[in-house]
Amino acid sequence: MYGLTRYKLFFLLPGLIVLLAIILFPLVFTIRVSFSGWDAMTPGLGWIGGNNYGRLLADGRFWQSLGRLGMIASTAVALEYALGFALALLVWRQIRFRRVVRVLFLIPMMTTPVVMAVIWRTIFHESLGPVNDFVALFGIPPVQWLTSPEWATFVVILVDVWQWTPFMFLLLLAGLLSLPREPLLAAAIDGAGPIRAFLNVTFPAMAPISVGAIIIRLIEASKIMETVYVVTSGGPGTSTETSSYYIFIRGLRDFQIGYAAALSITYLVIMIVLLTIIAKVLTKTLVKAEG
């Protein structure tokens, strides 16, 4: 608007150049590495064409990890959204101890995920942890929380829900607090009960912020690996192994750098495509219901 190119560039360029240097170069480099046979025995950029990509197509463990990631991420985010919305509705009006309750609800998202994961692992310890002690109160025999595939998956999801429901809560509460009061009052005057008012007024008005919150959480959840690394190490077997964790094992444990690069690129492309589609579909179904 007001001109001078050098001022425009003064503001934008430092940040842009730094980000390009730190992110774009590694990305391009990874693409090149993915066409090489780089591993612990033969380091270097020796060109092997698309062999790595051929290999990953037949790699059942990779595709299973993607399916598992999808299951874990979508379950966790759905639960976080429902719980976060419910909690926000519980405390957005004036209630006693409102500030204390809100701070308490926010705390988990401020804590270091990997550190809390270590604590969770001790909590679900089969003989020394408190959870089996707790379920014993109800006469339930000790559960193999971390050594049976189903329960290990359950624990990973539970830890994610504990950590990130506050994030949904934060965004949805901010949304609720910024809603105009008039439509709700109008609905109340029309004699709509709390449930009708929620379905017809609150929920549609919250649709855009809901979509935003769900997308951000899906993006973050699609990267899940630290919790898995600490709580279950992907096990038992590979039953809680997510894609990031599998790539980590191939690349930085087995040092199959070339193959891990090919896995990374494939994973990134799949994530971008899927998340874009999900964002489009969510926006269409939720935000359109507004009209």
Next chain:
Amino acid sequence: MRAFYLLLKVAAILVWSAFVIAPFLWALTTSFKTANGVTGGPTYIPWVDYQPSLAAWQGLFGSGAGSIDIVGPFISSVMVTLSASLVSLVLGTLAAYGLSRFSYKAGPVGNSDLTFFFVSQRIMPPVVLAIPFFLMLGWLGLLDTVLGLIIVYVALLLPIAVWVMVDFFNTIPKELDETAMIDGCTPIEAFWRVILPNAVPGLVVAGIFCIIFGWNDFFFAFTLTFTQTQLLPVAIVSLNSSVTPWWSLSASALISVTPLIVVAFLVERYLDKGSIGGRK
């Protein structure tokens, strides 16, 4: 009916609060145990269930058996988090101001594409960047150093700063800068003297987010440092082996999460003023 609804509401709040607080209470009580208090099965109440001891807490600052020195990692974590947040905040604020006030055009690329480019970096799974970062820092001789981690964390935090600040600058009326420039300020002076003082709430929110994500990162600290430099989460997770000293683990975990619990209070403050979520 009304009383029943209220009861339900209070019950729901209490149940969730218990769920939120349980791991902290467990860590707190465990941190006062000794090996005997842990290996005999779960115990909860000091003096009743087990004999409490301060050994774990003392071990954090010394080097007895089964203890870790947490002071070094704590200082490294503070240095990396604050430096990276500061750099990201400076670069991000400048870029966000540019993107909010000027129009950029390079071929088909416009402002919204540039903003998207910044923000979209959050989609990148850390594991994709781990290998090139590992090699790059190796070439630069920055593996296992605080400086190397700061560089990597800037890439992580810059998108967050840009994301928050573009939204925030868009809520500041353009008339403010225009008036300043009619009064004879250059764009840089207008930004420095007029806009920046008005952007403090946005800067606080962006800074808080940068600090949260910087402090809480584990993956890059884990893959890019070994022995010379150790950040807090890595130091704590390294205790997590087959024979875990639960007491030191719990005590150090509590120390590592405490600074950000203070941040939770700040966030709630700003929530009340309505400056989180990009809306007013």
